[in-house]
Amino acid sequence: MDDPLRAALDAVEAHAPTFADDLAAFVRIPSVSTAPEHRADITAAAAWVAARLQRIGFPEVRTIETPGNPVVVGRWSVDEALPTVVIYGHYDVQPPEPLELWTSPPFEPAVRDGRLYGRGAADDKGGVLTAIQAVQAWVEAAGRPPVNVTFVIEGEEEIGSPHLPAVLREHRELLTGDLAISADGGMYGADQPSLTIGTRGLAGCQIDVVGASSDLHSGMYGGVAPNPLEGLAHILAAMRDDHGRIAVPGFYDGVQEPSQAVRDALAALPAGMREEPSAVGLTTWIGEEGYSPLERRWVRPTFEINGMWGGYQGEGVKTVLPNAAHAKITCRLVEGQDPDRVLDAIEAYVTSLTPAGLQVRVTRLAGKARAYQMPVDHPSLPLASRCLEEVYGKEPVFVWIGGTVPVTSDFRSILGMWCLYFAFGEPDNSIHAPNEFFRIETIRRGTLATVRLLQAIAEHGDALKQG
Numbered sequence: 001m002d003d004p005l006r007a008a009l010d011a012v013e014a015h016a017p018t019f020a021d022d023l024a025a026f027v028r029i030p031s032v033s034t035a036p037e038h039r040a041d042i043t044a045a046a047a048w049v050a051a052r053l054q055r056i057g058f059p060e061v062r063t064i065e066t067p068g069n070p071v072v073v074g075r076w077s078v079d080e081a082l083p084t085v086v087i088y089g090h091y092d093v094q095p096p097e098p099l100e101l102w103t104s105p106p107f108e109p110a111v112r113d114g115r116l117y118g119r120g121a122a123d124d125k126g127g128v129l130t131a132i133q134a135v136q137a138w139v140e141a142a143g144r145p146p147v148n149v150t151f152v153i154e155g156e157e158e159i160g161s162p163h164l165p166a167v168l169r170e171h172r173e174l175l176t177g178d179l180a181i182s183a184d185g186g187m188y189g190a191d192q193p194s195l196t197i198g199t200r201g202l203a204g205c206q207i208d209v210v211g212a213s214s215d216l217h218s219g220m221y222g223g224v225a226p227n228p229l230e231g232l233a234h235i236l237a238a239m240r241d242d243h244g245r246i247a248v249p250g251f252y253d254g255v256q257e258p259s260q261a262v263r264d265a266l267a268a269l270p271a272g273m274r275e276e277p278s279a280v281g282l283t284t285w286i287g288e289e290g291y292s293p294l295e296r297r298w299v300r301p302t303f304e305i306n307g308m309w310g311g312y313q314g315e316g317v318k319t320v321l322p323n324a325a326h327a328k329i330t331c332r333l334v335e336g337q338d339p340d341r342v343l344d345a346i347e348a349y350v351t352s353l354t355p356a357g358l359q360v361r362v363t364r365l366a367g368k369a370r371a372y373q374m375p376v377d378h379p380s381l382p383l384a385s386r387c388l389e390e391v392y393g394k395e396p397v398f399v400w401i402g403g404t405v406p407v408t409s410d411f412r413s414i415l416g417m418w419c420l421y422f423a424f425g426e427p428d429n430s431i432h433a434p435n436e437f438f439r440i441e442t443i444r445r446g447t448l449a450t451v452r453l454l455q456a457i458a459e460h461g462d463a464l465k466q467g
Contacts, residue, residue, distance in 0.1 A: 007141035008451045012444065015133065019443045020116050022133070024109035026091075026125045027118035033069060033092035033158045042155050045091040046070045049128065049153050056136045058151075064171065066163035069155030073174065076135075076149045083461030084148035084177035085454070086417065088407055089128035089184055090157035093120030094432045101434035115437040122429035126438035127183035128153055130424060133443075134450035146458035150177060154407075157184065160202070160367020161406040168414045178464050179380055179420060179457065180411040185401065186425030190439060193388040193396035195381060196421035197374040198262075198299065201333030202404040203342045204306075204365035207235065207350060209325045211358050215311075216321040226357035228325035229310050235353045235360070236327060239303055244288040246303045250345035254336030258299045261376045265398045266294050298400030302332040303346075328365070332402060339368035369406035372419065379463040380420045387452035391445050422453060 031045035032038040046063055053061045053074035060075040069092065077084075096106035096119045104110040109118035116126075131151070138145045152175060154164050168175055188194035209228040216225050241247045258266075274294065277285050287296040296302075310325030312318035331342055347362040354360045374381075376398065388396045401421075408419040424446035430436045457464060 004138075004142040004146070005452070005455050008137040008455075009448060011137040011140040012133070012447045012451060015137070016444045019129075019133070019447075020111055020440050023116055023121060023126055023129055023438065023443065024111075024118070026129060027109045027116070027121050028107055030096075030107045031092050031120070031155065032095050033156055034095055042069050042092065046072050046153075046155055049091055050074075052129075052132055053151060056132065057139055064167055066156075066167060068159075068163045071155070071164065071167050072151070072153040073171075074149075074151040074153075075174070076145055078144050078146075078148050080148075082147050083179065083457055083464055084150065085457060086150045086152055086175060086177040086180045086411070086415075087131045088152050088154075088180060088182045088411070088419070089131065090124050090154050091128065092155040092158050093123070093125070094158050096434070098434065103435055106434075106436075111440070114440050116440060117435055117437045119436055121436055121438040122186075122425045123431040123436070124157070124184040124423075124425075126443060127185070127423045127425065127446075130443055130446040131181070131183040131450055133447045134454065137447065137451050138454060146454050147461070148177070149454075150175060157405070157407070160369070161410075162366060164407060165410050165414060168410055172415060176415045177417055178461065180408075180415070180417045181453075182405060182408060182419055182421045183423050184405055185421040185423035186427070186429075187423075188397060188399055188427070190426050190428070190442065191392070191394070193392040193394060194399045195384055195388070195396050196401050196423075197265075197376060197378075197381070197398050198400040199372045199405050199408055200298070200301070200400075200402055201337060201339060201369045201371040201409065202330060202406070203333060203339035203368050204328070204330040205343055205346060206363045206365060207232065207327045207329065208361045208363065209235070209310075209354075209358055210323065210361070212321070212323045215323050218319040218321050221321055225321050226355060227321050228358060229322055231355040231358045231360075232308070232310070232325040232327055234355055235350055236305060236308075238349075238353055244286065246301065248303070248345050248349045250348075251301070251303070251342060252337075253341060253345070254338065255301060255334055256336050258295060262299060262373075263295070265376055266292065266298070266400075269294070269397055269399075297402045299334060301334050301337060302402075304330055304332075306330055330365075332404065333369075334371045335373050337371065339370065367406070369404050370409040370413070372405070372408035372412065374418055374420070378418055378420075379460070380418070380457070383456040383460055384420060384422055384453060387449050387456055390452060391449040422450065424449075
């Protein structure tokens with residue numbers, strides 16, 4: 001066929017009936033990275049990805065071992081004069097519990113109403129396969145991809161990618177390129193394409209407040225023994241002022257106001273795309289004064305209490321003064337914030353708030369990342385926009401993710417590449433929750449769009465050379 005792009009798109013359509021079976025085989029592997037008992041499944045998932053790349057015909061596929069889970073790398077060097085794209089994804093998944101809330105078992109994929117249900121179907125096995133299938137379509141159509149392609153598929157994203165930065169540094173020459181593409185991410189809606197151009201960073205800690213050497217009888221010691229639960233409540237209540245601003249001294253060091261370009265992009269979102277509190281069962285949004293709800297959710301930092309515990313929590317009453325109380329904290333960070341400096345500031349402030357008679361310990365949690373903000377005028381964005389519009393029949397909008405994908409900032413800081421989110425998860429996919437699913441039609445659309453994107457990058461490679 002004279003038109004390789006048309007041939008690649010036809011190859012996608014020809015394979016579309018097999019997409020569900022392909023994804024089901026991947027989802028069937030319970031590659032839960034948080035659970036040591038799934039270590040063998042992690043190994044199996046990495047091997048599955050490597051075999052899938054080899055099946056396409058990638059000339060170079062290797063598995064890079066780390067102190068944690070392996071990273072699968074597939075390289076296809078077509079021509080050094082062509083641009084090189086580095087496609088990122090992950091094969092690890094979240095724990096499936098609570099199991100009783102699943103309609104079908106989480107690792108026994110089931111198709112219902114055009115949706116494939118299973119843990120990891122949307123996050124991120126569907127995304128990984130979408131990108132792989134796009135390259136496969138090009139290989140079938142033209143014998144090779146239209147650009148140099150490097151896949152980097154890791155197994156620790158769900159635990160903060162602790163070992164990936166070292167892999168990027170150690171294998172810099174192997175993994176560098178002109179543009180990174182994240183297959184982990186999503187669309188604003190099933191029928192509303194979007195391009196994510198920013199994600200927040202992450203820092204977390206646990207606060208432990210300790211009093212007496214053991215629980216005390218509240219009748220014998222109440223009124224004289226300091227109560228760790230009260231102490232913890234006192235500390236946490238001081239973390240935010242009456243205007244919704246985080247009160248930790250130094251927390252905002254380095255934070256810049258959202259640029260006018262960013263605020264304009266947020267303001268340009270159609271009114272119907274501004275989620276109302278009622279959509280999640282609330283009556284109102286709260287937060288930092290002077291910023292819109294979208295700005296608070298996407299481009300401003302947060303301090304959130306994720307869990308609190310201590311004392312008796314069983315049926316009835318147990319009249320004790322608990323000897324300890326605990327809280328887990330995570331902060332979503334924006335450009336200019338350093339995770340370690342933020343945690344330094346929190347630790348100093350918590351220590352300063354310690355009530356008399358109590359001891360406080362702040363322990364930093366694994367997994368941290370800086371925020372990522374792609375320039376709103378980056379040359380890859382109009383290319384990606386055009387490809388999405390050609391498939392969805394609708395112009396995409398720019399959005400941000402309030403959450404964190406650590407690798408994006410790592411690609412920029414370690415390898416000097418900007419990272420384009422080109423992924424197809426949808427807000428209702430129930431990622432990290434029971435009954436996670438991925439639409440089979442979304443796999444088809446995403447694969448068609450990715451086929452087009454690779455061709456667009458090949459045609460406009462000079463504009464994408466990394467700065």
